[in-house]
Amino acid sequence: MEILKTxxxxxxxxxxxxxVEALKNVNLSVKQGEFVAIVGASGSGKSSLLHLLGGVDQxxxxxxxxxxxxxxxxxxEELALFRRRKIGFxxxxxxxxxxxxxxxxxxxxxxxxxxxxxxxxLEELLDILGLINRRHHLPSELSGGQQQxxxxxxALINKPSIILADEPTGNLDSKHSKEIVDLLTFSVKxxxxxxxxxxxDLNIAQRADRVVKIEDGFLQQNEVSEE
Numbered sequence: 001m002e003i004l005k006t007x008x009x010x011x012x013x014x015x016x017x018x019x020v021e022a023l024k025n026v027n028l029s030v031k032q033g034e035f036v037a038i039v040g041a042s043g044s045g046k047s048s049l050l051h052l053l054g055g056v057d058q059x060x061x062x063x064x065x066x067x068x069x070x071x072x073x074x075x076x077e078e079l080a081l082f083r084r085r086k087i088g089f090x091x092x093x094x095x096x097x098x099x100x101x102x103x104x105x106x107x108x109x110x111x112x113x114x115x116x117x118x119x120x121x122l123e124e125l126l127d128i129l130g131l132i133n134r135r136h137h138l139p140s141e142l143s144g145g146q147q148q149x150x151x152x153x154x155a156l157i158n159k160p161s162i163i164l165a166d167e168p169t170g171n172l173d174s175k176h177s178k179e180i181v182d183l184l185t186f187s188v189k190x191x192x193x194x195x196x197x198x199x200x201d202l203n204i205a206q207r208a209d210r211v212v213k214i215e216d217g218f219l220q221q222n223e224v225s226e227e
Contacts, residue, residue: 001031001032002029002030002031002032003030003031003032003034003066003067003161003162003194004028004029004030004053004064004065004066004067004162004194004196005027005028005029005030005064005065006026006027006028006052006053006062006063006064006065007027007062007063007065008025008026008027008061008062008063009023009025009026009027009028009049009052009059009061009062009063009064010023010024010025010026010059010060010061010062011023011045011048011049011052011057011059011060012060021217022045022048022217023045023048023049023052023059023214023217024216024217024218025062025218026049026062026217026218026219027219028049028212028219030194030196031194032161032192032194033188033189033192033193033194034194034195034209034210035185035188035194035195035197035207035208035209035210036194036195036196036197036208036209036210036211036212037197037198037199037204037205037207037208037210037211037212038050038196038197038198038199038211038212038213038214039198039199039200039202039205039211039212039213039214040213040214040215041215044214044215044216044217045214045216045217046198046214047166047198049214050164050166050196050198052064053066053162053164053196054083054087054089054164055071055072055079055082055083055087056083056089058072059072066082066086066087066161066162067086067161069082084109084112084113084158085158085160086160086161086162087160087161087162087163087164088155088156088158088160088162088163088164089155089163089164089165089166090148090151090152090155090163090164090165090166090168090184091151091165091166091167091168092166092167092168092170092171093171094139094147094148094150094151095151096139096147096150096151096154097139098138098139098140099138100138100139101135101136101137101138102131102134102135102136102137102138102139102142102146102150102153103122103126103131103135103136105139105150105151105153105154106122106125106126106131106150106153106154106157107122107157108154109154109157109158110157110158117157121157121159122157125153125156125157126153128183128186128187129149129150129152129153129183130146130149131146131149131150131153134146144171144172144176145172145176145179145180148168148169148171148172148176148180149180149183151168152168152180152183152184152187156187156191159191159193160193161193161194162193162194162195162196163184163187163188163193163194163195163196164196164197165184165195165196165197165198166197166198167198167199167200168180168184168197168199169181169199169201169204170200177201177204181204181207184197185207
C-alpha cells in the first residue's frame with residue numbers, strides 16, 4: 001500500500017542569475033512499512049526533499065501526497081496539525097528542551113495537543129529505547145546516544161505513520177549509530193511505520209529496503225539486496 005508519493009516535485013531558491021534548483025521533477029513512491037534511505041553529496045537536494053516530504057517547506061511546484069492527503073493544499077494551521085499527527089521528525093541535532101526530563105521530552109508532542117498520554121505505550125517506548133532508568137534525567141545528564149534515543153521517543157510517541165530522519169546518527173560513533181538504527185528498524189517493523197532516512201553512512205543505507213540517490217536535484221533509485 002502506497003503511503004507517500006511526490007508528483008513532479010520542484011524546489012528552487014533565489015531568482016534570475018542566483019537561482020538554484022535544489023529539486024527537479026522528483027517523482028517518488030513509498031510503501032507503508034518501507035525503509036527508504038536517501039543518499040547524496042552535500043548540496044544534492046536530499047535535505048530539501050525531506051523538508052518537503054514533512055511539510056516544513058513549500059515546494060516551488062509539484063505535489064506531496066501522504067496517506068491520500070495532498071499536503072500543500074492545506075492551510076498552515078491544518079498542515080501543522082497534520083504533521084503532528086502523521087509525521088515523526090528526527091534530526092541530527094536533538095533539539096531537546098533542557099529543563100525537561102527525558103520522559104517529559106518524549107511526552108511533549110502529546111502535551112502540546114492536550115492529548116492523554118498512552119502510559120502503556122510510553123513505558124514500552126522507554127523500555128525499547130533503554131531509557132527506563134534515565135527517564136527523570138535532564139538532557140545535560142544524558143549521553144549523546146541517550147539524547148538521540150530521547151529524540152526518537154519524542155518522534156514516536158504520537159504513533160506516526162511516517163518517520164523522517166535527517167542524519168540521525170551523524171553525531172554518534174559507530175556502536176551507537178548501529179544501536180539507533182536497530183531501534184528505528186525494530187519500531188517500524190513492530191508498528192508498521194514507514195521510515196525515510198537521510199544518511200551519509202553506506203552501512204546504514206545497506207540496511208534499507210531501498211536506496212534513493214539524489215544528484216544535482218535529480219532522483220535515482222536502486223533496490224538493496226538483503227544479503
